[in-house]
Amino acid sequence: MTTLHIVDDDEAIRDALGWLFQSRNVPVIGWESAQAFLDAWSPDLSGCLLLDIRMDGMSGLELFDRLLAQNCRMPVIFLTGHGDVPIAVGALKKGARDFVEKPFNDNELVDRVIDALAFDRDQRAREAGQAGLAARIATLTQRERQVMELVVAGRLNKVIADELGISMRTVEVHRAHVFEKMRVKTAVELTRLLTGAA
Amino acid sequence: MTTLHIVDDDEAIRDALGWLFQSRNVPVIGWESAQAFLDAWSPDLSGCLLLDIRMDGMSGLELFDRLLAQNCRMPVIFLTGHGDVPIAVGALKKGARDFVEKPFNDNELVDRVIDALAFDRDQRAREAGQAGLAARIATLTQRERQVMELVVAGRLNKVIADELGISMRTVEVHRAHVFEKMRVKTAVELTRLLTGAA
DNA sequence: GCGCGGTCTGCGGATTTCCACAATAGCCGC
DNA sequence: GCGGCTATTGTGGAAATCCGCAGACCGCGC
Numbered sequence: 001m002t003t004l005h006i007v008d009d010d011e012a013i014r015d016a017l018g019w020l021f022q023s024r025n026v027p028v029i030g031w032e033s034a035q036a037f038l039d040a041w042s043p044d045l046s047g048c049l050l051l052d053i054r055m056d057g058m059s060g061l062e063l064f065d066r067l068l069a070q071n072c073r074m075p076v077i078f079l080t081g082h083g084d085v086p087i088a089v090g091a092l093k094k095g096a097r098d099f100v101e102k103p104f105n106d107n108e109l110v111d112r113v114i115d116a117l118a119f120d121r122d123q124r125a126r127e128a129g130q131a132g133l134a135a136r137i138a139t140l141t142q143r144e145r146q147v148m149e150l151v152v153a154g155r156l157n158k159v160i161a162d163e164l165g166i167s168m169r170t171v172e173v174h175r176a177h178v179f180e181k182m183r184v185k186t187a188v189e190l191t192r193l194l195t196g197a198a
Numbered sequence: 199m200t201t202l203h204i205v206d207d208d209e210a211i212r213d214a215l216g217w218l219f220q221s222r223n224v225p226v227i228g229w230e231s232a233q234a235f236l237d238a239w240s241p242d243l244s245g246c247l248l249l250d251i252r253m254d255g256m257s258g259l260e261l262f263d264r265l266l267a268q269n270c271r272m273p274v275i276f277l278t279g280h281g282d283v284p285i286a287v288g289a290l291k292k293g294a295r296d297f298v299e300k301p302f303n304d305n306e307l308v309d310r311v312i313d314a315l316a317f318d319r320d321q322r323a324r325e326a327g328q329a330g331l332a333a334r335i336a337t338l339t340q341r342e343r344q345v346m347e348l349v350v351a352g353r354l355n356k357v358i359a360d361e362l363g364i365s366m367r368t369v370e371v372h373r374a375h376v377f378e379k380m381r382v383k384t385a386v387e388l389t390r391l392l393t394g395a396a
Numbered sequence: 397g398c399g400c401g402g403t404c405t406g407c408g409g410a411t412t413t414c415c416a417c418a419a420t421a422g423c424c425g426c
Numbered sequence: 427g428c429g430g431c432t433a434t435t436g437t438g439g440a441a442a443t444c445c446g447c448a449g450a451c452c453g454c455g456c
Contacts, residue, residue: 083283089297092290099287141402154386157443170404172444188352191389339432355413368434370414 002121004113005045007031007060008052008079017050024110026117034058038066045074046124048097048116053080053087061091068094073123075116079104133193139181147174148182152191200319201225202311203243205235205258206250206277215248222308224315232256236264243272244322246295246314251278251285259289266292271321273314277302331391337379345372346380350389 004026008014014030021028027047031037035058037049049067051060058066064076075097078088088099097116100109140148143164150160157175161168184190202224206212212228219226225245229235233256235247247265249258256264262274273295276286286297295314298307338346341362348358355373359366382388 080283083281085278085281085283085286085297085299088283088286089290092287093296098291099283101283143403152386154382154384154390156384158441166403167405168442169406173404175443176445184352186352186354187386188350188389191386192352192393195390195393341433354411356411364433365435366412367436371434374414 002117003027003029003047004050004117005029005031005037005047005074006050007034007037007055007063008050009033009055009057010052013052020106021110021113024114026110026113034060034063038063041067041070041072043071046120048075048077048113048120050077050079050113053078054082061087064091064094064096073127075119077109077112077116130196136182140178144174144178144181147171148178148190148194151175151178151187152194200315201227201245202248202315203227203229203235203245203272204248205229205232205253205261206248207231207253207255208250211250218304219308219311222312224308224311232258232261236261239265239268239270241269244318246273246275246311246318248275248277248311251276252280259285262289262292262294271325273317275307275310275314328394334380338376342372342376342379345369346376346388346392349373349376349385350392 004021006014006017006028008017008030009032011032014032018028018030031040034051034055038058051063053060060078064078067074067076076091076095077098077100078091078096079100079102080087081102083101091099097119098112100112137145146164147160150163155163157168157171161171164171179185179190182190182193184193202219204212204215204226206215206228207230209230212230216226216228229238232249232253236256249261251258258276258278262276265272265274274289274293275296275298276289276294277298277300278285279300281299289297295317296310298310335343344362345358348361353361355366355369359369362369377383377388380388380391382391
């Protein structure tokens with residue numbers, strides 16, 4: 001679900017943030033430790049993360065690192081009480097979306113979270129498209145993939161036949177199969193698909 | 199030139215940094231104020247910027263904003279004595295490349311500057327390619343541009359003729375002109391050019 | 397062994413693209 | 427007005443692509 005995940009070991013803060021966001025119609029789930037969230041995380045968890053830096057046990061930064069190692073691309077907003085520039089800079093350069101010091105302005109934080117949620121939705125839509133594409137590519141045979149690459153590289157069938165050492169007719173057959181499986185009608189459409197054009 | 203531009207109103211620091219970088223074979227130019235650099239800036243100044251935050255007159259942050267307003271895309275590394283998280287976060291989110299607190303580690307700073315210089319070179323190469331492309335597109339006539347768009351959209355000449363209400367032969371002529379002016383031989387190559395593929 | 401899928405090939409025809417040669421017409425600047 | 431650029435169209439042929447029909451070989455699983 002597209003939810004704000006709040007990871008903070010201070011229950012009072014989880015509750016306060018929970019109230020804040022629920023009053024703005026943002027679904028919230030609270031986690032009492034980095035480990036708890038890490039255990040529950042799966043790639044189809046969507047939404048964004050609000051992460052306290054200083055926690056007992058695993059810190060927010062370490063959780064962030066571990067999530068990155070697992071290819072989590074959920075937007076992360078850090079919350080911290082004690083400002084530390086190198087930490088903030090490091091987190092942002094690793095890809096964190098924001099880094100907010102307490103005390104924070106409620107409205108501002110809500111806005112940033114809402115932006116992050118929208119970003120995650122968009123990103124997931126893009127990734128879903130890519131996944132469908134990858135699935136179609138997976139149905140291609142070895143040869144078909146080879147031919148497809150050369151077609152997308154702009155080679156004529158004649159040239160492809162030469163390069164692969166097969167007859168033009170065979171290239172045509174593979175090419176037709178590629179078009180069918182990739183659900184396109186022309187080489188241009190195929191190129192747009194694979195180069196990720198609009 | 200691809201140079202490190204140091205903007206700091208403290209001459210001692212400019213000198214110290216100048217020595218540091220020149221000893222590492224990084225060309226350096228020092229500027230004694232934000233205004234001085236801003237006056238001298240032009241879009242073909244290349245390299246990267248090392249910018250002190252606190253200066254008499256215009257601050258480093260304000261210089262950064264003004265440069266952004268002028269579409270400067272040179273990588274900027276901020277230097278600051280007094281850490282302030284919101285400022286650092288704001289600068290990075292606006293696109294600054296780094297934000298370093300004094301005292302800094304010499305080697306680390308040099309590495310980051312060298313990275314930034316390499317980034318600028320790459321970025322300029324990409325932009326030069328795009329500029330050449332834009333220049334070629336500019337030589338196309340109205341009609342040729344229309345035809346090009348439809349070709350890249352994957353339409354057949356026949357369909358393009360219908361959509362534009364002209365004869366197929368005319369479409370062929372425009373299409374050939376487009377290929378010639380854009381220096382490609384196939385519709386696929388043209389598509390790759392315009393969609394910015396490898 | 398038999399079927400299925402992948403790879404390979406040829407033939408022939410329809411469609412599309414590519415291109416040289418040729419021509420008409422409007423607009424703009426010298 | 428002439429020359430140049432743009433847009434338009436036609437004829438006709440060469441080249442490339444698209445596609446159905448037909449057949450071949452090989453490996454794999456039932």
